[in-house]
Amino acid sequence: MKKAFPILGLLTAALLSYALYQALVVAPTEQTMGDVQRIFYYHVPSAWTAFLLFFINFLASIQYLVRRDQKTDTIANWVVIALGVLVCIAPYAFRTLLPAGVYPSSVVTTGIAFVGLYFLIKRLFSEQQTDMLALTTAEVGVVFCTVVLVTGPLWARPVWGIWWTWDVRLTSTLVLWLIYVSYLVLRRFSSSGQTPVLAAALAVFGALDVPLVYFSIWFFRTQHPQPVVGGGGSIDPRMLRVLLINWVAFLCFAFLVCWSRYRLERTKREVEETQALEALLEPRSALR
Amino acid sequence: MSAPTGITWATLTKDVRLEWRSKDAINSMLFFALLVVVVFSFSFDPEAEESRQIAGGLVWVAFLFAAVVALNQTWARELRNQVLDAYRVSPAPANSLFVAKALGNFIFVSVLEALMTPLFIVFYKLRVLGPAWQLIPVAILGTWAIVVNGTFFAAMSLRTRSREIMLPLLLFPITIPALLSMVEATTTILVGDPSTSAKFWIVLLATYDVVFTTGCLALFGTVLHAE
Known part of the structure; x- marks a missing residue:
């Protein structure tokens, strides 16, 4: 494990440089927007990565909450499986109700990823570790979400002529960012023993809020360009290739950062536990 | 009367009676809302016709801010003499306590709204041009949306340092869709443009209420017993 980390680091660095070269040199220049595009x-890769990390945070938080009770754990398993099956069947059964440009296959992929990730996290992480995973993904997710919120206006200024607009995607991303910042603030301010439970409850609330935020603001106003991948827009296949390379590079980078943050958190908790134990065994050392 | 509703009723009447005698929450809320109204009036021209467009937002933001004042006091009262700890070790269901607290807050905030609305009408010269009866479901659903989440997050922020500031930090981001629905519905009704309808917003608000009431009831026990 110790060796895997630097290897992954080197791999990520190489991949990021290659992706940078692809994005700046190889990818064709966009006709109307020019190099700004x-x-x-x-x-886009930052946005996808941030959403994926928040998604993992949600799953890890659910796991942390349900694992405390064997009965709810079993119920949660079946609910997750039922939801997955429903998401796989529904887009084909109600094909006409899907918004224009959304393919049933992309909805099914989401459903399978949801169930797969849930059980993967369940298998790989213990109860305490799911909490550490939730903390890590929230922190790194907020960073990637910040990148999205900064690069968006940089692009919008030359193209739209404005830095910011209260459009559905922009506003809901901002609200998502606010929810997860409040999550991190809660983690920072609550007393250590109760932090995981309170944070997990807030994470579940935040995830419940996301679709409501999206629908309310979608009805409110919309200006952002339609999604070009898996949506109604069209994209040059060369551009799509560069985009996917960049996404893989960003995913590796996010994984690397999450991993090192996770290790840091694990070490921190080990040190805290050892100190608490030492203080118990040797009352005088606590007074030093 | 079954046991859980009995506990809810007992806690609710106790809270209302305490409030009736002390009037702590209602007085501070009223004065705070009044201050918000006056301060807002300096930031724009309250007499202008355009003010009608933002009046819905103004009313609800004032109510939300004022509600936070009351919500912060909800659980603080139970900390004295370890009442909350006693409740935690008793076999009484956690959700009975939650429902009682949420209903109590609902009553307090409703009283505030009933008292403040005439003042708003006088200060900002509001007239309802749309179907006025729709304001009633908007007020009930909107108040419940603020109160149910607020009570839950107040219980959560009880366990944190600087708890008074934690509540708005947790409550506001989550409440954004509800707040948007309330504001849009109210503005639509006040402006009375026949081409738009408040129905969508009322349905969204109802969905929000159902989702988060379920969420609160499912998680309150865990949060109360978090150690």
Whole structure:
């Protein structure tokens, strides 16, 4: 494990450089927007990575809450499986109700990823570790979400002529960012023993809020360009290739950062436990 | 009367009676809302016709801020003499306590709204041009949305350092869809443009209420017993 970390680090560095070269040199220049459009190769992968990390945070938080009770754990398993099956069947059964440009296959992929990730996390992480995973993904997710919120206006200024607009995607991403910042603030301010439970409860609330935020603001106003991948828009296949390379590089980078943060948190908790134990065994050392 | 509703009723009447005698929450809320109204009036021209467009937002933001004052006091009262700890070790269901606290807050905030609305009408010269009866479901659903989440997050922020500031930090981001629905519905009704309808917002608000009431009831026990 110790060796895997630097290897992954080198691999990520190489991949990121290659992706940078692809994005700045190889990818064709966009006809109307020009070179400004190249920020797209950072904006979109960051957004996908941030959403994925928040998604993992949600799953890990659910796990942390349900594992405390064997009965709810079993119920949660079946609910997750039922939801997965429903998500796989529903887009084909109600094909006409899908918004234009959303393919049933992409919805099914989401459903399978949801169930797969849930049981993967369940298998790989113990109860305490799910809490550490939730903390890590929230922190790194907030960083990637910040990148999205910074690169967006940088692109919007030359193209739209404005830095910011209260459009559905922008606003809901901002609200998502606010929810997870409040999550981190809660973790920072609550007393240590109760932090995991309170944070997990807040994470579940935040995830419940996301669709409501999206629908309310979608009804409110919309200006952001339609998604070009898996949506109604079209994209040059060369651009799509560069985008996907960048996404893989960003995923590796996010994984690397999460891993090192996770290790740091684990070490921190081990040190805290050892200190608490030492203080118990040797009352005088606590007074030093 | 079954046991859980009995506990809810006992806690609710106790809270209302305490409030009736002390009037702590209602007085501070009223004065705070009044201050918000006056301060807002300096930031724009309250007499202008355009003010009608933002009046819905103004009313609800004032109520939300004022509600936070009351919500912060909800659980603080139970900390004295370890009442909350006693409740935690008793076999009484946690959700009975939660429902009682949420209903109590609902009553307090409703009283505030009933008292403040005439003042708003006078100060900002509001007239309802749309179907006025729709304001009633908006007020009930909107108040419940603020109160149910607020009571839950107040219980959560009880366990944190600087708890008074934690509540708005947790409550506001989560409440954004509800707040947007309330504001849009109210503005639509006040402006009375026949081409738009408040129905969508009322349905969204109802969905929000159902989702988060379920969420609160499912998680309150865990949060109360978090150690």
